[in-house]
Amino acid sequence: MSALTDLGVAAIRDGVRDGAFSAREVAEAFVDAVGKARGLNAFTVETPEHALAAADAADAARASGSLKPLSGVPLGIKDLFATQGVQTTAGSRILEGFAPTYESTVSANLFAAGAGMLGKLNMDEFAMGSSNETSGYGPVISPWRRGDGGNAPLTPGGSSGGSATAVAARLAPGVTGTDTGGSIRQPAAFVGITGIKPTYGRCSRWGIVAFASSLDQAGPMARDVRDCAIMLEAMAGFDPKDSTSLDLPVPRWEANLSSDVRGKRIGIPKEYRIEGVPEEVDRVWEQGIAMMREAGAEIVEVSLPHTRYALPTYYIIAPAEASSNLARYDGVRYGRRVAPENGNLTDMYEATRAAGFGAEVKRRIMIGTYVLSAGFYDAYFNQAQKVRALIARDFERVWAECDYLLTPTAPSAAFALGEKSADPIAMYLNDVFAVPASLAGLPAISVPAGLNGQGLPLGLQIVGRALDEQGVLDAALALEERAGLTARPEAWW
Amino acid sequence: MSVDAATVRHIARLARIAITDAEVEALAPELNNILGWVEQLQEVDVAGVEPMTAVIPNGLRLREDAVTDGGIRDRVLANAPAAEHGFFAVPKVIE
Numbered sequence: 001m002s003a004l005t006d007l008g009v010a011a012i013r014d015g016v017r018d019g020a021f022s023a024r025e026v027a028e029a030f031v032d033a034v035g036k037a038r039g040l041n042a043f044t045v046e047t048p049e050h051a052l053a054a055a056d057a058a059d060a061a062r063a064s065g066s067l068k069p070l071s072g073v074p075l076g077i078k079d080l081f082a083t084q085g086v087q088t089t090a091g092s093r094i095l096e097g098f099a100p101t102y103e104s105t106v107s108a109n110l111f112a113a114g115a116g117m118l119g120k121l122n123m124d125e126f127a128m129g130s131s132n133e134t135s136g137y138g139p140v141i142s143p144w145r146r147g148d149g150g151n152a153p154l155t156p157g158g159s160s161g162g163s164a165t166a167v168a169a170r171l172a173p174g175v176t177g178t179d180t181g182g183s184i185r186q187p188a189a190f191v192g193i194t195g196i197k198p199t200y201g202r203c204s205r206w207g208i209v210a211f212a213s214s215l216d217q218a219g220p221m222a223r224d225v226r227d228c229a230i231m232l233e234a235m236a237g238f239d240p241k242d243s244t245s246l247d248l249p250v251p252r253w254e255a256n257l258s259s260d261v262r263g264k265r266i267g268i269p270k271e272y273r274i275e276g277v278p279e280e281v282d283r284v285w286e287q288g289i290a291m292m293r294e295a296g297a298e299i300v301e302v303s304l305p306h307t308r309y310a311l312p313t314y315y316i317i318a319p320a321e322a323s324s325n326l327a328r329y330d331g332v333r334y335g336r337r338v339a340p341e342n343g344n345l346t347d348m349y350e351a352t353r354a355a356g357f358g359a360e361v362k363r364r365i366m367i368g369t370y371v372l373s374a375g376f377y378d379a380y381f382n383q384a385q386k387v388r389a390l391i392a393r394d395f396e397r398v399w400a401e402c403d404y405l406l407t408p409t410a411p412s413a414a415f416a417l418g419e420k421s422a423d424p425i426a427m428y429l430n431d432v433f434a435v436p437a438s439l440a441g442l443p444a445i446s447v448p449a450g451l452n453g454q455g456l457p458l459g460l461q462i463v464g465r466a467l468d469e470q471g472v473l474d475a476a477l478a479l480e481e482r483a484g485l486t487a488r489p490e491a492w493w
Numbered sequence: 494m495s496v497d498a499a500t501v502r503h504i505a506r507l508a509r510i511a512i513t514d515a516e517v518e519a520l521a522p523e524l525n526n527i528l529g530w531v532e533q534l535q536e537v538d539v540a541g542v543e544p545m546t547a548v549i550p551n552g553l554r555l556r557e558d559a560v561t562d563g564g565i566r567d568r569v570l571a572n573a574p575a576a577e578h579g580f581f582a583v584p585k586v587i588e
Contacts (some may be wrong), residue, residue, distance in 0.1 A: 101568040337574035350511035385544030441548030
């Protein structure tokens, strides 16, 4: 039998149920793997006691015939989710030492379903970043290396970079991520795993540290489509504590999974063919199109005319919402406080925030403050909200012509740490393909689809209609079956 | 429009972030770059378009006007950098 850490969510759940191994053995194997991988910097806190206690409960549940949907599955939790009694920092030094007295709805749902927690996963500070380099706790390193013999440390993407590395390096079979403008999908693509952002409102935002509330959405990241379906079923659901939570039953995504896409229409948006994207990204996209055609889907060229305005729209709306959300970090109620000698209250606010926030977070708060300030609100923020409506309208219209969209997830494979950190806009361009679906609140998944010339994974994205997670998962499964990727990073850490 | 040093200081003041002169110098061109880049939205014809406020149609729910939470003062104060006598403590604000 292969190592227990090679198993995914479904295999662990089934193996525990069938008695092939105990949940305790599984938890111990992953706890051990986490302890040996500290060089990757994927975890900000390790919680082996939580994972082991949940495993013992799972073994007891099996004995008494009361197994739950995720009994015996140890997970990693992105550090954006408030976890009761366990440090929650959102990757920021301003929250160092913050131990919430409550549990986020999504993590509580996962634990109620029997899952345990291996630890909290490192991330870009307040989820603002695409490379994990903005984390206040140091960058996460990808387990992948270029096939050029050089050992340049690569980014796992961001902001859910710790989540991505944990799954790719077999430190956890599944993890939570959050996606505001690509933060699940881009890192999933960079490390060759699967990640889905569901429709806005499927997963409660309660207890998730807020970045841009009209965009933030939680989702799972795991080794394959089925594992994502299992996790999403446990994470999603109506929550009266989140005013934007959708009051709808959670579909049985796993039971209804089907890779039969015969007769489905797959739209290829022509505006996603942009200049400067490496040839290998296009090649993998073409291969994905061919695979879907082979699977019996009909390929149609479609147009989303406002695509090129999505990124600038996002970089007005997200910082604007962030500048408001992050006003709460004032050194009064939680987190760090810096109080200058003989200073007044304002001095304390300003010193606390100067010391606690990193450069990218400050930059975005400043942009957000500017676009919301008197005299500029209409020109920037209101204009962006109107363009956002046009971007959403593009999608509404395109659904008359197709059922899903198939696009690259990111415009490149993973890059080396330090390669793009000098130019904020070059970094923002990472999310050029991910942001439109975020602005429209649509479900979107990234599936590993191929390797580039240096042996690094590339992902493809499938976007669907609002609430059609099932269709998105099904189309992703069709792609996964045909891509048949088996490459994995060699354990060097 | 262009963001000068005085504007950077003004925004930082609004955002309650203390910044040094060196940071002002670095931030002015960075903010100008980003604002120049988002400026392209001005070319989009938005005549008759309502600003988007909700991505998925979802009305706000009403509930009974009743207390559903509370009585957890110590938990609320548990993470405060300074809490005294059951209150959040801050530097003196009244002279």
